[in-house]
Amino acid sequence: MYFWKCWRDTRGTLFALLGAVLAVGAFGAYVALDPLGWLAAKPLDARILWQYSSVALLGTMLGTAPVAGFWLGALGVGAEFEKGTADFLLTRPRARGYFLWASWAVGAAHMAALVLAAHVAQLTRSDPRAFGSLWVFLRSLAALGTLALLFYTLTYLMTTLAGNSRHGIALTLGVIIVYEGLWMWLRFWYDINIPFFFDLWRAASPTSTSSLLPLVAGWLAVCLALMLAAQFRFERAEV
Amino acid sequence: MSDDAILTRGLEKRYGGVAAVNGLDLRVPRGSVYGFLGRNGAGKTTTIKMLLGLARPSAGTARVLGLDSVRDRVDILKRVAFVGEYKALYDQLTPAEMVRFTRSFYPGWSSAVAEKCARQLELPMQQKFRKLSKGNRAKVWLLLALAQEAELLALDEPTAGLDPFMTDALLKLLAEDAAGEGRTVFFSSHHLAEVEQICDWVGIVDNGRMLLEARLEEIRESYRLVIAAGNGLPSAAAAPVVTVARNGGFSRYLLSRDAEAFVAGLRAQGAAVTEVTPLSLREVFLELVRKEEPCTSGNAGATPAVPYLPS
Numbered sequence: 095m096y097f098w099k100c101w102r103d104t105r106g107t108l109f110a111l112l113g114a115v116l117a118v119g120a121f122g123a124y125v126a127l128d129p130l131g132w133l134a135a136k137p138l139d140a141r142i143l144w145q146y147s148s149v150a151l152l153g154t155m156l157g158t159a160p161v162a163g164f165w166l167g168a169l170g171v172g173a174e175f176e177k178g179t180a181d182f183l184l185t186r187p188r189a190r191g192y193f194l195w196a197s198w199a200v201g202a203a204h205m206a207a208l209v210l211a212a213h214v215a216q217l218t219r220s221d222p223r224a225f226g227s228l229w230v231f232l233r234s235l236a237a238l239g240t241l242a243l244l245f246y247t248l249t250y251l252m253t254t255l256a257g258n259s260r261h262g263i264a265l266t267l268g269v270i271i272v273y274e275g276l277w278m279w280l281r282f283w284y285d286i287n288i289p290f291f292f293d294l295w296r297a298a299s300p301t302s303t304s305s306l307l308p309l310v311a312g313w314l315a316v317c318l319a320l321m322l323a324a325q326f327r328f329e330r331a332e333v
Numbered sequence: 334m335s336d337d338a339i340l341t342r343g344l345e346k347r348y349g350g351v352a353a354v355n356g357l358d359l360r361v362p363r364g365s366v367y368g369f370l371g372r373n374g375a376g377k378t379t380t381i382k383m384l385l386g387l388a389r390p391s392a393g394t395a396r397v398l399g400l401d402s403v404r405d406r407v408d409i410l411k412r413v414a415f416v417g418e419y420k421a422l423y424d425q426l427t428p429a430e431m432v433r434f435t436r437s438f439y440p441g442w443s444s445a446v447a448e449k450c451a452r453q454l455e456l457p458m459q460q461k462f463r464k465l466s467k468g469n470r471a472k473v474w475l476l477l478a479l480a481q482e483a484e485l486l487a488l489d490e491p492t493a494g495l496d497p498f499m500t501d502a503l504l505k506l507l508a509e510d511a512a513g514e515g516r517t518v519f520f521s522s523h524h525l526a527e528v529e530q531i532c533d534w535v536g537i538v539d540n541g542r543m544l545l546e547a548r549l550e551e552i553r554e555s556y557r558l559v560i561a562a563g564n565g566l567p568s569a570a571a572a573p574v575v576t577v578a579r580n581g582g583f584s585r586y587l588l589s590r591d592a593e594a595f596v597a598g599l600r601a602q603g604a605a606v607t608e609v610t611p612l613s614l615r616e617v618f619l620e621l622v623r624k625e626e627p628c629t630s631g632n633a634g635a636t637p638a639v640p641y642l643p644s
Contacts, residue, residue, distance in 0.1 A: 186410065187439070189407060333388065
């Protein structure tokens with residue numbers, strides 16, 4: 095039943111985000127197919143504008159899908175402390191780890207659905223280079239899915255640590271900025287390359303030749319470590 | 334099987350340098366309705382949190398239904414129903430959905446009790462929790478706790494903020510459905526009247542320490558306030574003296590029993606005993622937690638000419 099409760103809590107967010115994806119996808123499909131011939135009747139510069147708008151919107155949507163992880167991560171079990179419901183939940187006879195992982199799993203399923211929907215919407219792109227083959231589609235799906243999961247899990251951990259959604263998001267952004275600064279500092283001053291999450295984004299590019307599997311596996315391991323840290327904290331949290 | 338539903342020894346909880354609970358010894362007999370009394374900030378809520386694993390003790394032990402409160406947290410929660418202080422639940426859910434959600438955790442859940450409570454309390458089961466009044470929120474918590482058919486009900490100020498009518502309805506339900514079934518009810522409050530209404534045991538706590546633990550009947554029958562004037566009177570709080578305070582030439586004793594023998598002893602020492610008064614729970618409570626109000630001869634609470642000096 096806790097899965098059901100988590101679904102109840104987050105389904106509104108999921109439907110809103112899926113609705114946005116659907117709307118952008120429908121727009122892309124309309125521009126690509128032009129079923130009523132309205133676009134074909136327009137002058138060339140107007141047609142180009144419509145085409146570019148469609149490509150830009152669909153591309154942005156793909157790129158920002160992982161950002162939904164901030165939102166969903168902040169709705170995790172850590173938010174129970176902020177809402178004052180932690181004393182109710184944590185006096186139910188289940189291991190605390192169950193609540194943590196159940197809530198995370200529901201959010202992760204939401205993230206998977208969003209990233210998949212954003213990719214499917216890309217198929218309407220009139221640019222044939224977008225997903226030239228199933229292999230490119232799957233590479234992009236794996237890379238962006240992992241990036242989305244990473245942002246989601248990081249926000250989930252921070253919300254659990256802070257016991258507050260807004261603080262969780264703020265901490266997540268802080269961690270990302272600090273890590274990015276560290277990455278740049280090491281790279282440009284000492285010529286040391288540490289893993290950087292946007293490597294996944296670059297690897298998802300159709301023109302990328304870098305190997306994706308080690309990156310995905312490495313960042314999934316980081317997600318697992320973040321969740322174990324969240325569990326460690328949550329099991330010791332006092333209400 | 335232990336005869337005690339709750340047993341704590343030297344229980345402590347410190348937040349930094351502040352002791353919220355400070356060496357608490359508590360014993361709640363099985364089947365009792367136990368009123369856990371104390372002023373705001375006395376440590377009642379922190380104690381309940383430690384009993385249910387919501388906070389970790391800094392020192393000491395707590396056993397609930399014979400189980401260790403830290404090690405056996407989940408096993409304890411299977412057998413204990415809880416009503417929290419703030420009565421927050423999921424805003425988006427209706428009471429009917431809360432019932433569905435909660436019953437999934439308890440194999441012994443009684444739908445009949447849930448339905449009966451909902452009917453008796455006139456709860457709007459299809460209204461979202463966020464739209465419910467404070468009183469109805471408290472009722473939802475109580476319904477969820479009672480329908481668990483738990484061995485122990487731990488209620489943290491269940492009537493806080495409720496009007497007298499609501500309070501009466503909740504207490505009635507509690508007395509009928511929980512205490513009547515032989516369950517243990519552990520009930521924290523600072524409203525003495527409601528404790529007197531349903532409890533058979535009371536524990537009075539202040540500054541995180543147990544000041545008094547006794548049967549309510551015993552308090553009514555045996556507890557006495559004795560005020561005496563004289564020199565060289567006993568100043569130690571040894572049984573049957575629960576507390577002793579000196580104020581100028583007056584000594585003020587709270588006795589748990591044997592008041593007549595104690596008074597005879599005082600008179601034998603040449604003291605002038607000015608008052609021997611039976612006490613209500615309220616008076617015992619005030620006598621124990623009194624910090625500043627001074628008293629001399631006369632009724633409890635009378636204003637003296639000189640400051641009150643604790644012994």
